[in-house]
Amino acid sequence: MPVARLAINLTPAAVPVPTGAAxxxxxxxxxxxxxxxxxxxxxxxxxxxxxxxVPKGQAVALVGANGTGxxxxxxxxxxxxxxxxxxxxxxxxxxxxxxxxxxxxxxAEVGFVxxxxxxxxxxxxxxxxxxxxxxxHAGPHVWYQTLSPRNLREEAMxxxxxxxxxxxxxxRADRLSGGxxxxxxxxxxxxxxxxxMFADExxxxxDPVAGEEVMELFSDLIRRQGLTLVFTSHHVDHALRFGDRxxxxxxxxxxxxxAAAALDAQTIRQIYD
Ligand SMILES: Nc1ncnc2c1ncn2[C@@H]1O[C@H](COP(=O)(O)OP(=O)(O)OP(=O)(O)O)[C@@H](O)[C@H]1O
Numbered sequence: 001m002p003v004a005r006l007a008i009n010l011t012p013a014a015v016p017v018p019t020g021a022a023x024x025x026x027x028x029x030x031x032x033x034x035x036x037x038x039x040x041x042x043x044x045x046x047x048x049x050x051x052x053x054v055p056k057g058q059a060v061a062l063v064g065a066n067g068t069g070x071x072x073x074x075x076x077x078x079x080x081x082x083x084x085x086x087x088x089x090x091x092x093x094x095x096x097x098x099x100x101x102x103x104x105x106x107x108a109e110v111g112f113v114x115x116x117x118x119x120x121x122x123x124x125x126x127x128x129x130x131x132x133x134x135x136x137h138a139g140p141h142v143w144y145q146t147l148s149p150r151n152l153r154e155e156a157m158x159x160x161x162x163x164x165x166x167x168x169x170x171x172r173a174d175r176l177s178g179g180x181x182x183x184x185x186x187x188x189x190x191x192x193x194x195x196x197m198f199a200d201e202x203x204x205x206x207d208p209v210a211g212e213e214v215m216e217l218f219s220d221l222i223r224r225q226g227l228t229l230v231f232t233s234h235h236v237d238h239a240l241r242f243g244d245r246x247x248x249x250x251x252x253x254x255x256x257x258x259a260a261a262a263l264d265a266q267t268i269r270q271i272y273d
Contacts, residue, residue, distance in 0.1 A: 027055040029089070030196050030228040031077065036086030038072055038252075046072050048252040050086070059222065059229040061243030061260070063236065065272050068249040070232040074198045077230075078107055091195055108135030111194030111227075113218070115201040117185035121174035125165065125184050128173050129156040132191025159187040162221060179210030186218055197222060199231035203238075211235075215242060236265045 031054040038047040046069045054060055062070045075081040077088055079095055088095040093106055119128045130148050133155070148156075160166045163183040168176070176184065182202065189197065202218060203211035219242040222229045233239050239246050240260050248256035248271045255271060256263070 030054055030056045030058075030091060031230065032087075032089040033073075033077065034087040036073070036076060036088065037084045038069070038076055038081065039084055046252050047076070047083070050249075050252070050254055052247060052254070052257070054228060054230060056228055057226050059219065059231070059242060059244045061239035061246045062230060062232045062249065063234070063239050063246060063268060063271070064249035069252040070249055071200050073249070074112075074200055074230065074232065077198070078110060078112070079103060104135075108192065109195045111189035111192050111197040113182075113185060113189055113197065113199040113202045115204045117181045119173040119176075119181055119184055119188075121172070123173060124169065125160065125171050125173055125176070126153070126156055126169040128184055129159050129187045129191050132156075132159070132188035135192065156187075156191055159190040160184075162190060163187045163217060177210070178206050179214055182206060182214050183217065186214075186221070190221065194227065196228045197230070199229065201232050201234065204234065236268045239268065240265060 031052070033050055033052045036047050036050040037045065039045045050069075050073060052060075062073065064070050072081055076083045077090055077095065079088075079098075083096065090106060091109055093102070095103070095106070098106060120131070130152060133148075133152055157166060157169060160169055163186055165180060165183055165187065168180065168184075173181065173184065182205075186202075199218070203215050206214060215238055219229075231242070233242075240263060243260045246256060246258055246260050246263055246268065247254055248268060250271050256268065
């Protein structure tokens with residue numbers, strides 16, 4: 001029996017608002033995935049014929065049970081994982097055709113926020129944020145607070161202000177709470193001046209209150225800058241509140257693709273049955 005028809009009738013054709021149709025003609029596309037397939041060891045298929053078009057400025061929430069392929073999809077889009085089949089066009093470039101240098105330059109235009117913030121803990125908050133500019137500026141020391149050019153330091157301070165942590169610039173990164181660390185990671189990503197953002201369970205390691213605050217801040221920053229966002233989440237309410245659109249994966253296939261406003265939590269929860 002096809003996966004999408006198991007317990008619920010959530011085939012792509014059955015969704016309330018097919019977003020492909022809802023996208024206004026002429027809207028620029030930031031990400032387009034067509035027929036993407038990926039298998040890992042022993043031929044186990046993790047992504048099955050995934051197709052998705054994300055217009056500029058849209059926030060897409062990617063939901064699905066553990067192991068349904070959400071992270072794999074994001075990683076394939078940047079070729080951090082090599083897809084087996086399918087086409088990926090990211091910011092106008094055919095990702096699978098890019099050579100190493102071109103791929104590196106494309107990755108620099110995409111901010112990626114992970115569940116784990118991966119700050120350099122023995123460095124200051126400001127140095128960590130400066131790190132985000134590394135892809136734009138040659139030279140190994142650009143991210144050392146004392147060696148970086150003044151304009152970069154000012155920009156990093158502005159990024160810290162945007163996440164409400166300007167007063168923490170001189171503090172060592174290992175003296176921050178989990179929520180503060182994730183804010184610094186977001187500031188570092190802003191320093192990259194990304195054109196598009198991926199976020200893989202950005203608040204999964206935070207307590208509910210900190211998670212809520214960070215997600216609200218993140219979503220607000222993304223919207224104010226008009227950035228496109230694709231984020232994964234296990235919080236159904238976050239998907240509905242912070243996504244313009246919800247895409248649900250089940251066993252590697254898209255089973256819901258709908259405007260968030262046309263969905264309710266109960267419909268989404270069915271994919272976890
Ligand atoms: N590099 C890899 N090698 C082998 N198997 C992998 C690899 N990466 C992911 N997988 C497998 O692919 C499947 C999908 O993993 P993925 O991390 O994409 O799921 P997910 O939907 O993001 O899950 P979660 O919600 O738990 O983060 C899992 O079964 C996982 O074990």
